Amino acid sequence: xxxxxxxxxKIWRQEGPEAKGRLETYEMKDVSTDMSFLExxxxxxxxxxxxxxxxxxxxxxxxxxxxxxxxAVVNGIAHGPMKATTLCQLHMxxxxxxxxxxxxxxxxxxxxxxxxxxxxxxxxDKIIQAGGYISVNTGQAPEANTIPVPPHKVExxxxxxxxxxxxxxxxxxxxxxxxLFVGAKISHLALLPQGRPEAAKRALNMLRTMDELGFxxxxxxTECEAVCPKEISITNIARFNREFIKASFGSQEE
Numbered sequence: 001x002x003x004x005x006x007x008x009x010k011i012w013r014q015e016g017p018e019a020k021g022r023l024e025t026y027e028m029k030d031v032s033t034d035m036s037f038l039e040x041x042x043x044x045x046x047x048x049x050x051x052x053x054x055x056x057x058x059x060x061x062x063x064x065x066x067x068x069x070x071x072a073v074v075n076g077i078a079h080g081p082m083k084a085t086t087l088c089q090l091h092m093x094x095x096x097x098x099x100x101x102x103x104x105x106x107x108x109x110x111x112x113x114x115x116x117x118x119x120x121x122x123x124x125d126k127i128i129q130a131g132g133y134i135s136v137n138t139g140q141a142p143e144a145n146t147i148p149v150p151p152h153k154v155e156x157x158x159x160x161x162x163x164x165x166x167x168x169x170x171x172x173x174x175x176x177x178x179x180l181f182v183g184a185k186i187s188h189l190a191l192l193p194q195g196r197p198e199a200a201k202r203a204l205n206m207l208r209t210m211d212e213l214g215f216x217x218x219x220x221x222t223e224c225e226a227v228c229p230k231e232i233s234i235t236n237i238a239r240f241n242r243e244f245i246k247a248s249f250g251s252q253e254e
Contacts, residue, residue: 004030005097009044011056012104014113021113023102033093037080038063038070040092057116065089065229068166072117073104078168078227086166086229106171109214110178123213124165124181130209131202132185134194153191160188162230169224169232175216180224182206183236190243200247207244 007028014021026048031040038060045055061069070087074080080090095101105113110123163184170178186203189195195202218237225234 003033003093005033005092005095005099007031007040007095007098008100010100010102011116013056013116014105016115017112023104031092033091033095035092036063036088037074037090037092038088057114057118059118060088063088066164068164068168068229071106071119071121071166071168071171073106073171075102078106078171079166079229083226084229084231086164106167108167108170108176110176111167111170119167121165121167123215124167124178126213127178127182127206127209128185131198131205132189134189134198136194147193149192157188157191160184160191160232160236163188163228163232164230166229168227168229170215172223172227173216173218174221174223175219176214177218177224178210178213178215179218179237179240180228180232180234182210183234183238183240184232186240186243187236190239199243200250203240203243203247207240 009026009028010023011026012021013024026044028040028044031043035043038058041056041058048055058072059069061067063070065086065088068086071079072087074087074090079085079087080094082090082094103117105111105117105119106121111119111121113119161184163181165181167181169180170176173179186206189202190199220234222234225232
């Protein structure tokens with residue numbers, strides 16, 4: 001039999017980007033501990049709608065921990081208190097009866113609040129457009145074993161490619177730095193032979209775009225790694241720095 005708990009929710013409400021926001025309080029009774037956090041918000045919104053009130057706007061898509069669209073800050077932690085977990089996969093059994101839960105949008109200058117918990121994360125798209133790709137001729141895909149890649153580099157590249165671009169690293173960083181996100185995107189391409197020809201241009205362009213968009217600098221707080229739902233390592237930031245230094249001096253040596 002499912003257990004139920006009672007919660008006090010303090011949720012950030014903001015009508016639009018230029019509106020003044022505030023925390024509003026909602027009493028949630030009989031919340032099933034089998035629910036995910038987003039399902040709990042669905043129940044709240046149903047109750048608000050039936051009461052003739054405006055539902056809480058929040059981002060979501062796959063609800064399977066894959067897309068990262070669901071990001072929000074729960075009790076001061078991006079995606080909530082559970083390690084390596086997206087908000088949609090955070091379940092209410094991790095909260096206690098009588099808890100007060102504060103829910104806010106990601107806070108960063110480049111992430112403008114659109115409404116309530118929804119923020120504009122298109123800044124990440126602009127960084128990817130600046131260089132997060134490789135240029136190849138179209139046509140039939142090459143044989144997979146044509147270019148040999150050492151297994152350890154494959155593993156590191158795959159670990160970096162696991163980044164889902166949710167923005168939790170930015171929200172957790174006291175400087176609102178996007179270095180973990182950019183480092184992951186730089187790493188998963190720089191580690192593979194296909195990504196080497198454009199490595200220098202990629203590092204310079206993505207860093208320049210990141211700075212232009214208003215993201216802060218990395219000061220090695222490691223908060224980004226702590227909240228990343230895919231456990232992306234800060235070693236990718238070190239690799240990004242290495243690629244940038246090599247590019248700055250015009251070197252492409254390994």
